[in-house]
Amino acid sequence: MSVPLSIAMAAGRAAAAASRAFRRGEGATVSGRVILALRPDALAQLSRGRRIILVSGTNGKTSTAELLRELLETVAQVGGNRTGANLDTGMVAALAKEPQHKLVVLEVDEMYLPRALDELKPERMLLLNLSRDQLHRTSEVRMVAAGWRAAIDRHPEIDIVIDYEDPFLAYVTRNHPRTTRVGFGKRLHLDAASCPECGSLLDWSGTRYRCAKCELGLLPQSFAAIGASAIERNLELACIVARHYGVAADSVQPRDRVVTVISGQATLQVRLVKNPASWIEALSALPDGPVILVVNARGVDGLDTSWLWDVDYSTLRSHEVLVTGERRLDAAYRIHVDGVRHRVCENLADATSFLTGSVTVLASYTAFIAITANSGHKVLKDSKVTRR
Amino acid sequence: MNESKLRIVAVHQELLGTYGDIGNAAILVHRARARGVSAEIVLARSDAPLPSSGDIYLFGGGEDSAQIASVTSLRVYGGELSLTTALSNGAALLAICAGLQILGEYFPGSGGERVEGLNLLPLHTISGKRRLVGELGTRSDRFSVSLTGFENHRGCTVLDEDAEALGEVFLGIGNGDEARHVDGIIFGKTIGTYMHGPALARNPELADHLLVSVLGVLAPYEDLPATALATERRRVANALASR
Structure with missing residues (x-):
């Protein structure tokens, strides 16, 4: 018993x-x-009688879930896993902590999503993107997608919102009757040269990918939205979800996971970069000034550093660059081949000792956590990135 | 070699580039140029024939469906003939993981079914019992240093009896053939390995081996960031092996 x-x-x-x-x-x-x-059975029990909204994807889960909660809080009390603990344990804790909140936004780990759908019976789900990440852990993106597809097919009752420019999201929701497909304009995808459905080469020459064989990408989009960066797209998607709950969502700023940390004479703008897609995004919009790369390869970072080579670092050539972290030599050699002059430092304190003023720090997951939580540096606040 | 430029052909990057494989092309260009040899990367896409005029061909890692799309393209566009022509003209080849499997006699599809490979290498691949993930380290008489990498595969590659492996495994699994604890293959100017992704980043000696095999001689060159990384990874591999 x-x-x-x-x-x-x-x-x-x-x-x-x-x-x-x-x-x-x-x-x-x-x-x-x-x-x-x-x-x-706590997950199923604690979700009973509550309205659950799930947010999942490879990148942007925590910041988008937070944004969505903020939007919804203008009309209701909202619960959720605010700390980003997105496995069953974290979700159960969040549900148990605030049992009075009937509306709950939960971010879910990609690998855990199928079980979350079965147990939580959410009423709505927002899917942001799906791309390669920690290949040693999550296995290849197609395997993750196949798991999502099967789970989503089991739950035709859920309302789903997706970024339709991601062929993997088109694939996982292909048979689903209640999916809102948001088009943002063509965007290439690192892992989708071949069709997630049938494996033949996707045709990327038109306004959107399409598969000539199985016709993936030919379903009409629900509507078009504007979003040049991942942050803007996630904001757009969160607003679309929020509108269903009566939120007039135009007041919120796009959110990025940037934390300000003071270290000696330097003000560090620390940004989480955890896979090729997020590196490419971060490098495409670097502020002026020095950049510190902190690369670790512990479990959640991905034990394998080969992804470093999926990213083009040439935008770093015009910056002062310092490299640290447990796999600094991998990162240093990688950017060396891209012609980026740099200095290798034993640790972050060494790197910052050379610097004053505003410094961008791009940190892999465990490094990001260490710098922003346990380093003894003073954490000022989560900063917001204003709309460009 | 092509009279003007060293041509490094990255084969089907869009399919066989899951693990940063393009890095190997960038490293070969970098190390060739450091010796005053001009070099270029040729991206051979899977919706067009494979050029037969390359000097070094690179086959990378990929998922099951992408691997099959790649081998299908090679068949449709006569890639087998292009490769045979290039190799008989003295080209070198580096094949990693899925790429290695494609060049053998056959390999398993996603449902375990037998898929015919190009049969250019004396090996075949069958489904392994489990996925093999982790650091890999090998030694052989051909190289003065050990080779290190990261493996992540399920296929189990069996070399023909007289085929030479790239190295004896001292850390990790490698080919996964229980009868021979080895990794990869060395066959003429072709090198195959399960050290996936940018294997040449961690093993500059392997990069130079490929360059020497097509250029004949190579000026000495020590690239300090490359040496630092390779040395560190060897130290870590030795430490892991002795645990």
Whole structure:
């Protein structure tokens, strides 16, 4: 016999409080783990009677979910996994923490999405993009997409919003009757030379990809929107979702995950870059001034650094560049081949000791977490990026 | 070699470029130019015939469906003949992971079915029991240093009995053939390996081996960032192997 849900939730709260007391982080994962150990069905139970909106994709989950919550909070109280803990443990913790909130926005890890659909029974889902990421962990993007497709086919009742310019999202929602396909204008995709559905070469010569064999990409788009950068597209998509809840969404700024950290004489604008798509995005809009690259290759960063070679670094040639992180030599050699002069530093403190003023830091996942949370640097605030 | 420029043909990058494979082309150009040899990358797309005038051909890694699209294109556009012509004219070839499998006699499709390869290399590939992911390290008499890389594959490649492997595995799995704990193949001027993605970044000696095999002689060149990376990865591989 299992313990009552209320007892499991109390145990989770106690564990989270203990974790916070010992400064081991927010406690979200710990609390979720305890609740799930006592009640393996907690995810389904805690979502019952609530209106759940899921946000998933390779890039932009946390910032877009946050944006969506902010939009929705203008009309209702909204719960969610604000810390970005996006596996079952993090979602359970978020649902247990604020049981009074009937409307909940949850970001979900790509690999976990199929189970989340089955257990949470969301009413709406926003899919941002799907591209190569941490190949050692998530396996190849086509395998992830196949899992999504099967899960989405099982849930025709959900309302889904997708960026239709991503062929993988077109593929996963192809048979789904309640999908809003938002067109942004043609954008090439690193992993979609061949059709996600049938494997033949996609034709990218027209206004959108299309597959001559299985006709992927031929369904009409629901409507067209404008979004030159990923940040702008995610804002647009969040607004489309929010409109369903009565939000007139024009006041919110696009959001980027940039954290300001003061280090000695330098003001670091720290940005998370975790896979080729996010590197390309970050390098395309670099502010003037020095740039520090921090590359690690621990589990969540991807153990394999080969993706470094998927990115063109030539925009760095006009910047002062410093390289650090556990895999600094991989990154240093990579940009050397692209003709970028740079200095290799033992650690971030060494790198910043040369610098004053505003410095852009592009950091892989574990480096980003370390710099913004545990480094002893003072974290000012999440900054907002204004619309260009 | 082509009289004017070293032509490095990156084959079907859009299909066989899943793991930063274009890096190998960039590294070969970089190391050739450092020796005063002009070099260019030729992107051979899968919707057109493969040029037969290349000096070094690069086949990279890719997913199952992309791998099959690539081999289908090679068949449709006579890529087999282009490659045979190029190789008999003295071209070199680097084949990684899916690319290596394509050049063998056959390999498994996504459902495990047998797909015919180009049969240019004395090997074949069957489905392995599990996905092999992690650091890979090998040694051989051909190179004065060990080779290191990262592998991520499921296929299990079996060399023909008299075929020479690229190296003996001291860390990781390599080809995955239980009878021979080796990685890759060395066959004429062709090198195959499961050290995927930009294997040449971590192994400048392998890059120079390919360049020497088409240029004959090569001026000495030490590229410090390359040496630093290769040395560090070898140190890490040795440490992992002795754990």
